[in-house]
Amino acid sequence: MWEKNAVIDGPYHFDLALDRLARDPLNIVDKGKRLIRVPIYKKEPEVAVIQAVGTTEMPSFIIRGSRHQTKDQVMEKVSSAFQWNLPLVDIHQHFSKTTLYEIFETHFGTPIILDFSLYPALVRPIIHQQVNMSFAISLTEQFVKTFGFEIEGVPFFPSPETVAQLNPEDLRSLRFSQRKAEYIIDLSKKIVSGELNLEEIGQKSDEEVVKELVKIRGVGPWTAQSFLLFGLGRKNLFPMADIGLQNAIRRLYKLDRKPTYEEMENYSKEWHPYLSYASFYLWRSIE
Template sequence: MWEEKAVIDGPYHFDLALERLARDPLNIVDKEKRLIRVPIYKEKPEVADVQAVGTTEQPAFMIRGSNIQTKQQVMDRIASIFQWNLPLVEIHRHFSTTALNDIFEIHFGTPIVLEFSLYPALIRPIIHQQVNMSFAISLTEQFVKTFGFEIEGVPFFPMPETAAKMNAGELRNLRFSQRKAEYIIDLSKMIASGELDLAELAEKPDEEVVKELVKIRGIGPWTAQSFLLFGLGRKNLFPMADIGLQNAIKKLYQLDRKPTYEEMENYSKDWHPYLSYASFYLWRSIE
């Protein structure tokens, strides 16, 4: 066992982040202890505990793991997942003179927490396509608990190699549509065979990532942008096709209808180069 303290620059509101993460039954969260158990995906998967011991203005964390040999690797991964190197103070300052100021004040210091691995970051938005949020969460939970695995009680998504060997009927039994089942299996086969290298894809600019992903059956711009935002932590994403984002803008500007793409583009001009945080905080405003 090992334990290491990490001190980062504020603001960073870990409690608000945990509140959102706790809504997903796959996340093992203890809000009272300010702790989350994180699945670490690597050749030999393991679990790390991340516990807040500081404040929003002076954030500090205790990270605990089981294998001293992989300590630095785990620490680096945790820092990446929780976006500890991104200066939220600059982002809040940027939005203080925009129409989003009030929303940013309410959710002050809330970070975007990334998916725990790149494969789930692509599989999850496919599962979430064209279904309501509660059903999407239930489908994802069933998928993971049926075909994934657990370490110390922490659920892990199945590896691509496992999903590649499924047949559509197995997913249909979980109430997946035939088409969605095929998308997941075919994508998993591409990743397992090396035809699609997610680590290599992660090094490319946003436009190239989207261009490559939308060639794949079952992946459209919305799914590709979700992967960029929650998988790779890219800062300037504004998925205008997202219904939640449309509803948040409708509420913000007190429209009697959903905004057009042209209106959304006009509203968002002042939000560059942090459109991802504009999107995220707008989602937060209607959750």
């Protein structure tokens, strides 16, 4: 067992982040102790514990792991997933001069937490396509608990190799649609065969990533943008087709109908170059 301290620049409201993460039963969160147990995906998977011990203005953390030889790898993955190198103060100062200033004050310092591996970051939005949020969360939970595995009580997504061996009927029994089952299995087969390399794609520009991913059956622009945002942590994404985002803008501007894409484009001009945070905080405003 090893333990390491991390001090980062504020603001960083870990408690608000945990509140959101706790809504997903696949996240093992203890809000009282201000900690989360996270899956670390690598050749030999393990669990890391991240516990906040500082404040929003002066954030600091204790990170614990089980294998000394992998400490540096775990710290790199944790720092990336929790976006510890992104100065939120710059983002909040930017939005203090925009129409989103009240939302950013309400959710001050809330970070975007990335998925803990690129494969789940692409599978998850495919599962979430065209279903309501509660069913999407339930469906994802059943998928992971049926075909994945656990370490120290922490659920891990199944590997692409595992999913590639499934038949659509295996997912249909969990209430997946036929097409969605086929999409996920076909995607996994492409990864296993080497036809699709998510790490290599992650080195490309936003436009190139979307162009590559939408070639895959079942992956449209919304799914590709979700992967960019929650898989790769890209900063300037605004998925206008997202219903939640449309509803948040409708409420913000007191519209009697959902906004048009042209209206959303106009509203968002002042939010560049941090459209991802505009999207995230708008979602937060209606959760």
